[in-house]
Amino acid sequence: MPQNNYEYFLLMPQIIIAVGIVLSVLIEITTKKSEQILPWFSIAMFFGTAFYSVFNINQNFVLFSGMIEVGGKPAIFNFIFNIGAALVVLSSIDYLKKYGTYYGEYYILIQSSVLGMMVMSGAKDILMIFMGLELMSICFYVLAGINRKKLSANEASMKYFLLGAFATGFIVYGIALLYGATGTTSIQNLVENFVTYSSNIIFVLGFVFFLIGFSFKIAAVPFHMWVPDVYQGSATTVTSLMSTTGKAAAFSVLIIVLTAVFTFNAPNVFRPYFATISALSMLFGSIVAISQTNLKRMLAYSSISHAGYMAIGLAAGNMFSVAGIIFYLAAYAFMNIGAFTIISIVEGEDDSRTDFDSFSGLNDKSPVLAATMALFMFALAGIPPLAGFFGKYYVFIAAIQSKLTWLAILGVLSSVISVYFYIRVVVVMYFREASEDFKINISPYSLIAVVIAAFFILVFGILPDTLMNVILSALP
Amino acid sequence: MTFYDIIFYLFAAITLISALFVVSTRNIVYSAFYLLFTFFGVAGIYVLLGADFIAVVQIMVYVGGILILLLFGVMLTNKITNVEIRTGTVQLLPAAIGIGIFMGAVVAVMIWTEWKLEPAQIPLTTTKDIGHLLITDYVLIFELLGILLLIALIGAASIARRDQE
Amino acid sequence: MSSIPMEYYLILSAFMFSVGVAGVLIRRNAIVVFMCIELMLNSANLSLVTFSSYLGNPIGQVFVFFVMTVAAAEAAVGLAIIIAIFRNKKTVNIDEINIFKW
Numbered sequence: 001m002p003q004n005n006y007e008y009f010l011l012m013p014q015i016i017i018a019v020g021i022v023l024s025v026l027i028e029i030t031t032k033k034s035e036q037i038l039p040w041f042s043i044a045m046f047f048g049t050a051f052y053s054v055f056n057i058n059q060n061f062v063l064f065s066g067m068i069e070v071g072g073k074p075a076i077f078n079f080i081f082n083i084g085a086a087l088v089v090l091s092s093i094d095y096l097k098k099y100g101t102y103y104g105e106y107y108i109l110i111q112s113s114v115l116g117m118m119v120m121s122g123a124k125d126i127l128m129i130f131m132g133l134e135l136m137s138i139c140f141y142v143l144a145g146i147n148r149k150k151l152s153a154n155e156a157s158m159k160y161f162l163l164g165a166f167a168t169g170f171i172v173y174g175i176a177l178l179y180g181a182t183g184t185t186s187i188q189n190l191v192e193n194f195v196t197y198s199s200n201i202i203f204v205l206g207f208v209f210f211l212i213g214f215s216f217k218i219a220a221v222p223f224h225m226w227v228p229d230v231y232q233g234s235a236t237t238v239t240s241l242m243s244t245t246g247k248a249a250a251f252s253v254l255i256i257v258l259t260a261v262f263t264f265n266a267p268n269v270f271r272p273y274f275a276t277i278s279a280l281s282m283l284f285g286s287i288v289a290i291s292q293t294n295l296k297r298m299l300a301y302s303s304i305s306h307a308g309y310m311a312i313g314l315a316a317g318n319m320f321s322v323a324g325i326i327f328y329l330a331a332y333a334f335m336n337i338g339a340f341t342i343i344s345i346v347e348g349e350d351d352s353r354t355d356f357d358s359f360s361g362l363n364d365k366s367p368v369l370a371a372t373m374a375l376f377m378f379a380l381a382g383i384p385p386l387a388g389f390f391g392k393y394y395v396f397i398a399a400i401q402s403k404l405t406w407l408a409i410l411g412v413l414s415s416v417i418s419v420y421f422y423i424r425v426v427v428v429m430y431f432r433e434a435s436e437d438f439k440i441n442i443s444p445y446s447l448i449a450v451v452i453a454a455f456f457i458l459v460f461g462i463l464p465d466t467l468m469n470v471i472l473s474a475l476p
Numbered sequence: 477m478t479f480y481d482i483i484f485y486l487f488a489a490i491t492l493i494s495a496l497f498v499v500s501t502r503n504i505v506y507s508a509f510y511l512l513f514t515f516f517g518v519a520g521i522y523v524l525l526g527a528d529f530i531a532v533v534q535i536m537v538y539v540g541g542i543l544i545l546l547l548f549g550v551m552l553t554n555k556i557t558n559v560e561i562r563t564g565t566v567q568l569l570p571a572a573i574g575i576g577i578f579m580g581a582v583v584a585v586m587i588w589t590e591w592k593l594e595p596a597q598i599p600l601t602t603t604k605d606i607g608h609l610l611i612t613d614y615v616l617i618f619e620l621l622g623i624l625l626l627i628a629l630i631g632a633a634s635i636a637r638r639d640q641e
Numbered sequence: 642m643s644s645i646p647m648e649y650y651l652i653l654s655a656f657m658f659s660v661g662v663a664g665v666l667i668r669r670n671a672i673v674v675f676m677c678i679e680l681m682l683n684s685a686n687l688s689l690v691t692f693s694s695y696l697g698n699p700i701g702q703v704f705v706f707f708v709m710t711v712a713a714a715e716a717a718v719g720l721a722i723i724i725a726i727f728r729n730k731k732t733v734n735i736d737e738i739n740i741f742k743w
Binding site: 018064132135142145148 | 582585586588589612613614615616617619620621623624626627628630631632634635636639
């Protein structure tokens, strides 16, 4: 319950999106031209929210009797979610036309999933986390299968739904045990008494269930079995949304519940868990990605290994590692959205042309696409001076500070392995003859999205300190 | 053994046995009906625990809503009259061993923990407290719940509808 | 309140949860897997109500209320997905859809 009306003003980002969802539904119902209106309405809303959050980054308050935090860390996450979603909407305008059918729900569902993410990243109560997570997940289940006439999309949707609901079961049971051990659902209380609770076996058990549930959501090994098929089967633009902002939202929750470890140097009792899943994810993702012939599937395995690199930060558990994870998530969002957008431009009408052969000789067909794709691949591989390099660098430094040198070494090793399959894309594009002759219709909107993503990658790569300083200043 | 104890064991038995049947029976329609008994058993235990409102909601939402929806799903995806509605199982042994270990660990933890909790005074009705919390502390979540239901409605309709040609 | 100790409720809930997890892992039909997920959610709800009534605070029951609503929304979406897949493929056995393929 708000203490005064000023709280509504501070909660403006969430309120803008929530009102926008309802307005979008009305636009969709009342006008025949919603196809032209809705995407631009969504983009305007996302940009507005993103900039509102960033400009109010210093207004750090907890609102609605300890329910939601605004400003500070959540503001940075809001920026990632909203800019990411805006780029995805931009790249969807012409992509959806390829399917031949217009789905107005598509934009409404993207808006609602962003609202769910924003609730998750600002949550100050475990119930709030749960509600945000479900809002996001239900939108993703539907978005994965939005092209309902295609069997692969149906299967992706069902697989995502069943394993997502399975993960929800674990999360709810974990929350039940946490509630039993602490008697409250407030995260403030959880953070303050984390050390006392850590010796309570019910609390630890509940926390582990909670972490298992979220390991599904961040796509870490051994809870990754849904990732390749879902990422491959869903529409390419939807995949780019799920793999970037969805992952960022899940990580934001893990950072929130482990605040005690990060901020107050409480002993990290869950370090073995995070170290294990991170080592497994990095190596598994990098090694399996080598043998892939489909680009979407390869990026799915690469997404698993990136979840591993980010989990190094969770295992390290110090203030610097949180900043590293947030930097990494921001960089990863732009790299991956860029790469998937290019795939969606090259992709044919029925999911064809997503394999390596279709990218051969791309440089001759479209030098711009080839150059930007090469940039994204170098960034994903972590080659300096691009944003992806600094993401990994900060996380590895944090691991060494926490005396987890072996994990950092494994991370470097896995990065070296991963260079192979990222560079292979570049080699195919530049040094191989086009195997089949098809014309690429470059949509201007998608190209704008690609250029914006590339711009952010270069800026974050050349001036990493700017973003890092903003992140560090936002953390308490 | 008091009257309460007998009721508890009765409902616990109903819940557990029908839950086991849900998982083990090979006929989907039977699974759905055993699930009905599980939901009823859990509702009974809620009443024993003094959660009257939740018990009623359990019956209304789970039995009246979700179970009916599940049965619709079963009926729509199987032609009851001529096609067999049987489902098989996979990976029985490894799963059974894994689950056995898992269950043993959780139950052992429950038993070993020294709960410092005494049963609280049962309130006459919990509805007022829940309603009060819903519109004060948890009002934000309550509003989000509204959006979630709207989205679920839109999403379900958009996936399940047939294309008009 | 009865003389039943709190552990009994929790153990019942843990058993139910394990049965649900086992069902998800061993059954092949999507609808049955979804029923097993409902079992898991029910067992979590049972734990929540137990804690709520022994701790004497209603937050647990409020959460159960939220979980039930979310479960209903999930059921609606899940059944829609199952119907869509059945329309295209005429089966809902997830074995043929390879759900646990690596």
